[in-house]
Amino acid sequence: MPLRYPTETDLPFVSRLLEGETTYRSSRVDNESFILIYCNQENVPVGVVFLAELDAFRKNAALILRIDPGSELSARIRMALEAMEVVFGKLCLHKVSCEITVDDKWSAYLYKKIGFVEEGRLREHQFDGSRYVDVLRLGLFATEWYGVERQLKDYIFGLEVLAEQKDQKKSYSIVVLSDSSSWINFDIQDLCLEWTALGHQVHWAHKTENIPSADFCFCLSFGRIVSSAVRSKFRHTLVVHESELPRGKGWSPLTWQIIEGVNRIPVTLLEAVDQVDSGTVYAQCWIEFQGDELVDDLRKAQAKTTHTLCRWFVDEYPNSAMQGREQRGEESFYPRRRAADSELDPNKTISEQFNLLRVVDNLNYPAFFRHSGGCYRISIEHMESDCK
Template sequence: MKRILIRCDASLSIGSGHVMRCRTLARELQRRGAAATFLCRRQPGDLINLLKPDFSVLALPEQPLAACDGLGGRDLYSSWLGCTQEQDAAQCLEVLAKAGINDASWIVSDHYGLDARWEAQMLAGLSGGDAGPKLLVIDDLADRTHQADLLLDQNFFGGATHRRYQDLVPPQCRQLLGPHYALLGQEYAQLHPLVPPRTQLSRVLVFFGGVDPSNLTCRALEALMDLALADLAVDVVLGLQSPHRQAVKELVARRPNTTLHEPLPSLAGLIARADLAIGAGGATTWERACLRLPSLVVAIAANQLPFSQALDKAGHLQLLGDGDSVTAQQIRCALLQLKTEPRPGKAANALTDGWGAPRLAVAMLGTQGAISLRTAVTADESLLSYWAKDPEVNVHGFAHESIEPEDHHHWWQESLKDQNRLLLIATTADGCPIGQIRFDRQSASVQDDASEALVNLSLDRCAHGFGLSADLVRLGLEAMEQRWRPAPEAIDNVLNSNTFSSACYARGGFISHSELFSESNPPLSDGECLALAPSRITLLSDCGSWLNDFLPDLLTALWRRGHVVRWVHTPAALCPGDVCLLLSCGRLLNAKQLALHRYNLVVHESALPQGQGWSPMTWQILQGASSIPITLFEAVTDLDAGPIYLQQEIKLQGHELVDEWRVLQASATFDLCLDWFDRHYEVVGAAKPQYGIPSHYPRRYPTDSQLDPELSLAKQFNLLRVVDNHRYPASFQWHGRRYILNLQSD
């Protein structure tokens, strides 16, 4: 079980937002099998008792807090800590040691008073194991350095959103920035597609945080006392620890149709039924945005003002000002103005879909299960728009310019109606959207009776680094074949303006960013690149081959190297290119077909010229071999007779069944192919002809998988190792009947 340590605080000065969003994240991590432990300092308004029913909480000793009056910026945030960062880190390590905790998978820091100094001390103090913990920083300020592996800032700053942490985090730090990653309870994602647009103003929600130290709740209620607003129903939410709760209670009693709610597990229900919110510019901004609730906003803290101004400028809310200056009269005027308009104010459309917490959990723990594909629906428009604009995702169908909302909306409406477009959304097991793959079927340019499909894919930032691109391709190909039988070939051109942009022909897609893959760049020798320059590659495999399940991994590796890849299943579909890879292809090419490519590469599992022919690895396993030679060579018109480029060996332990040794075979095949591309000039220059006396393996048939019931299993174990439970299962004849065995290892 992965242990997650979370350092955050709440107090009458700090408010409750940091703890509440960390609680949301902790719940998400717990659902994925992780164990969350909170480190919180005891102080008035600390919310420790709120956390204890669900999580382990280690309380740091209470410190005499410095007076916050008159402080601002870093001085204010440092005073919230109650001690130096070094003292705080030492106390954290001390309480962890007393609890028997000396390691962790992740440390989460959500505190304005902490920076790289505290982070370094904590990482060093918990790095005694084989691998030290990783660090997630949750921040809103972008005003100090961090040693983070992962950083979350869920705030909106328009075009500056993705540039705020430049030079503040290490280059390898993954940054999840903007409301797309806002930490909301799972109920928000469920309600997001269900809440209709507001068309009239009849119910108002008032919420300025659990504490509301500036007593803005009373100002809002005073504004709502106007007789012209008497028809409005009002819901008021305020924490029990607020110093102004009694005054609010008295105002609520004076106004008809007004309810003061006790602290609620979630505001989602009140937000969903409200037509307008009057509230602060904190974390609740994203809850309102998710459910498209128009809002009048007051920035109650200095850090809320910049992103509230950006949201106001972008038309996502109406900012009234900061908490010190906004008056009841100003709120009243804004409300009266909204009553005369056809819609009750500005709503934050397309900012967040409520899946931010699961996306952050994916970035930390991976997908925790297989991904799946679903057909895109109308509600996915904002999601595709976000991925199109994200500089690290950038859907290639829109090239590289800024995408106007009207243009994207028109494209989206046409996409939903287009019978030649298949648009699929990749989701985790719990339904969290993390990517997309799109197929655009076109008329054929080679054969009149064929069709072609341009393919486009992208993965959310949270899903980078987990090898999911190959899974996305594999699932997309299956869906395409189900939608359009027979599956189309495909063709497109390369976006030359981007080194990592490449078209995949027939059965693949665009890859948008190098971070999707883990392969290294092609090697250099003596300052000179030995790799083959980006080229046109054709991949030819038999339609029913087992290797097709693995080939998307090779496709993504070739895309990463900048190549254009076309995947076909018949020699008749070949067209001119640079390199043809004949992998698990049971047909010989004639001279005319070979001439279509400069190089035609074949991988064969034997020490050629010995072992030419069919199923060489199967035959050698039957013979008891523990080391299988594998050869990459140039195809010629004669069977398995061309010059050899590369060779290596596949090591076997003697127990591997077919599914296990095929993994080794596929891996060795791809290693040879990629080595040929990465060291192209060296390898081609060292090619050598085949020497020796050829030998040949015959073709195998299903009857070759038949057991002899008179012999022991031990004597026939190698035969059991090569049978395929699906294509040619093990069988035996007994008393005139045929029996089929399904073999699996424990």
């Protein structure tokens, strides 16, 4: 389904998809814009690639990717792949940029999936009809694109392989619950996309109100209580928890264990019940850390293992449910982490507090210390090159 130039009959479709875009409204009458149409297998237009502020001298442009809301996410990724091949392969641009609202999780997933990097935030920059919201500015260099192009093609190929398997497997209905601001949401979209490719019906939500009944409900980084009335809508309501249950119930178990100096951490898939983290255990995987990972590295490993456990349960059902075992032993609980838990002691060495530095979130829960009546923030990140 290659991209093609628009015809006169495409103009109403283009206007419908792009009319709400400020960049489109301000650029459509000049010559510094470039539009391509993306069609489905029936050659029906379903998406638009719009390049505005096209600067042939500086070789950069503003990019908008829009596709019909009813289109599958996999189609969006394929359209984005073809768009980048045109942008960097045929137009030979150096950089493209885009702007999205902080609430637009699907666009954020799409742009970051193809390599875009967040470059800044415009505070309360756009009015969404009821309130002013922040806008994120993202950018992608040609060199960055060539670094992810092969990976993205392999990912699309993997989805196509899964789609070929869907007739061989029983399809299920699946609900996924997560907090709207959770770091794991990007990885949840990958999981939902794979399940959809396999023929499952997937509904992703951030609240329990009005969610449909389904075979399974996966609560992934979801901080709210799921009542028995809600759980009754599903055959199984499942939680992923990073501890050797019944020890380590409660909040942020992986974080607390890293602070304690633990580098071999279990990730447990269990049934949600009224008593927190006390349900039947279905499976467990272990993550081995080296001791130098920072929060993004820890989260990447956690997300990968969560993904594996959730896929396993659905792929192997009902055998996966038959492997359940009850928890045994003495239970313990971790408290909820607060911003104050990221406080450093200026009288201790960095080495003594390095495990705390490993788990701090530089943006949301930064490390800080108090000294001489002042309060100071510290950020930590890996260096790109060797220390000299």
